[in-house]
Amino acid sequence: MKNKMTVVEGSYTVAHSVKVCRPNVISAYPITPQTHIVEDLSQFMADGEIPNCEYINVESEFSAISALVGASAAGARTYSSTTSQGLELMHEVLFNVSGMRLPVVMTVANRAVSAPINIWNDQQDSISQRDTGWIQLYAEDTQEAGDMTAQAFKVAEDKEIKLPAMVCMDGFILSHVYEPVILLEQDLTDEYLPKYEPEYFLDTKNPMTFGAFADPTTYTEFRYLQQKAMDNALEKIEKAADDFNKIFGRYYGGLIDTYKTEDAEIIIMAMGSIIGTIKDVIDKVRSDGIKVGLVKVRSFRPFPVEAIRKAVAEASVIVTLDKNISLGLNEGALLTEVKSSLYNTDISVPVMGFMLGHGGRDIPRRTIRMIIDKAKDTMRSGIAVESEFADLRGDLV
Amino acid sequence: MKIIIGGVVEPGTTRVNKTGGWRNFKPLYNQDKCIKCGLCSLLCPDCSIEETEEKYVVFDFDFCKGCGICANECPSDAIEMVLEEK
Numbered sequence: 001m002k003n004k005m006t007v008v009e010g011s012y013t014v015a016h017s018v019k020v021c022r023p024n025v026i027s028a029y030p031i032t033p034q035t036h037i038v039e040d041l042s043q044f045m046a047d048g049e050i051p052n053c054e055y056i057n058v059e060s061e062f063s064a065i066s067a068l069v070g071a072s073a074a075g076a077r078t079y080s081s082t083t084s085q086g087l088e089l090m091h092e093v094l095f096n097v098s099g100m101r102l103p104v105v106m107t108v109a110n111r112a113v114s115a116p117i118n119i120w121n122d123q124q125d126s127i128s129q130r131d132t133g134w135i136q137l138y139a140e141d142t143q144e145a146g147d148m149t150a151q152a153f154k155v156a157e158d159k160e161i162k163l164p165a166m167v168c169m170d171g172f173i174l175s176h177v178y179e180p181v182i183l184l185e186q187d188l189t190d191e192y193l194p195k196y197e198p199e200y201f202l203d204t205k206n207p208m209t210f211g212a213f214a215d216p217t218t219y220t221e222f223r224y225l226q227q228k229a230m231d232n233a234l235e236k237i238e239k240a241a242d243d244f245n246k247i248f249g250r251y252y253g254g255l256i257d258t259y260k261t262e263d264a265e266i267i268i269m270a271m272g273s274i275i276g277t278i279k280d281v282i283d284k285v286r287s288d289g290i291k292v293g294l295v296k297v298r299s300f301r302p303f304p305v306e307a308i309r310k311a312v313a314e315a316s317v318i319v320t321l322d323k324n325i326s327l328g329l330n331e332g333a334l335l336t337e338v339k340s341s342l343y344n345t346d347i348s349v350p351v352m353g354f355m356l357g358h359g360g361r362d363i364p365r366r367t368i369r370m371i372i373d374k375a376k377d378t379m380r381s382g383i384a385v386e387s388e389f390a391d392l393r394g395d396l397v
Numbered sequence: 398m399k400i401i402i403g404g405v406v407e408p409g410t411t412r413v414n415k416t417g418g419w420r421n422f423k424p425l426y427n428q429d430k431c432i433k434c435g436l437c438s439l440l441c442p443d444c445s446i447e448e449t450e451e452k453y454v455v456f457d458f459d460f461c462k463g464c465g466i467c468a469n470e471c472p473s474d475a476i477e478m479v480l481e482e483k
Binding site (some may be wrong): 212 | 400401402403404405407408411461
């Protein structure tokens with residue numbers, strides 16, 4: 001039966017998506033920090049539900065991603081999942097994956113990084129990997145996280161892209177929540193996602209070297225080509241979402257999604273599970289006559305500069321919400337990118353940044369409401385206040 | 398030559414890409430001192446020294462990196478490393 005809803009954990013939704021995408025090699029480090037995604041995948045493997053696939057239990061996240069370098073170079077469709085410290089341990093290899101142009105897909109269940117020790121949700125882990133050359137997509141809910149996984153394979157493996165992709169979903173809030181979802185159907189997924197056919201792959205009969213030496217006379221051009229691929233990905237991410245909609249009948253936006261932005265004076269921009277809360281607050285404040293809209297950023301890398309310019313051009317104030325901070329700049333990454341996107345353009349709108357929800361701190365509707373009130377003040381004065389923590393506990397510091 | 402994405406290369410590319418350009422010092426060969434032992438050719442890490450029919454040697458400067466191992470090992474001081482002016 002098509003479109004049958006079932007109540008499962010967010011991690012299961014993603015694991016199921018991975019399964020129907022027919023991976024050839026899955027590697028994962030199964031100990032903390034990890035999610036049920038790889039646990040469910042290992043169960044699928046044990047039950048013989050993923051044909052033509054090898055599951056490698058490794059001894060660290062560094063090994064998990066390194067194993068996929070070899071597997072992907074050999075022509076396999078590859079997948080892993082990690083979070084927080086595990087992702088940070090992968091850092092060095094992430095550059096190798098993208099530099100060798102290997103379309104590895106990895107779910108990052110966003111969690112805070114130590115120290116101090118904290119296992120709860122924020123987005124510092126994946127934001128810290130911003131410049132590693134991976135596509136980064138952020139999901140709003142578990143259905144989107146599952147659907148985005150198939151979209152990520154489609155974009156990453158495209159001949160004009162050949163870049164690895166991270167599907168980021170908020171840890172616990174999405175990875176551990178039980179929600180009604182439609183699990184991806186195998187026949188529709190087969191229709192959506194073609195077989196992975198790399199142009200170059202490791203083969204003893206036709207030897208190749210991947211990521212070979214590049215001295216100063218050629219290194220720059222490899223970086224240039226990676227950036228070109230990111231540019232191409234802008235269109236392909238939109239197309240992957242449209243194609244998905246045609247086959248599955250679900251759509252979450254392409255590079256960005258907008259909510260009530262047409263007449264909005266205040267536009268809030270954010271990524272991940274916080275989007276749902278913001279929509280609720282927008283519905284409430286609109287009934288009070290405050291014109292607020294939302295831009296949900298799905299693709300953080302490549303950053304959708306043009307789409308954002310178009311979406312916010314008519315706004316009076318832009319507000320960015322970040323579950324991360326670039327220490328030393330006192331800004332979240334989204335704020336920095338949005339400001340940079342609007343500089344040297346005709347758009348002259350005050351941009352205010354708020355950092356919130358660090359280390360799993362709840363983001364209740366009243367916090368969003370308070371932020372909207374501050375945006376109203378800025379609308380009157382025309383001066384954006386400096387970026388700040390929206391939910392700082394003054395009693396502790 | 399166009400580069401291939403991902404730094405993918407087939408084996409044997411140094412036949413096309415000459416790597417001798419890295420050299421700062423070059424070996425200067427004095428055939429009169431050479432005792433035809435063949436040690437330099439044997440020890441050259443880049444296989445850039447070839448023996449002739451008369452057991453003297455010739456250097457392949459397309460690939461010699463100027464490491465100086467030949468000069469160091471030569472038992473008859475027939476090879477001297479000199480700064481290469483470019």
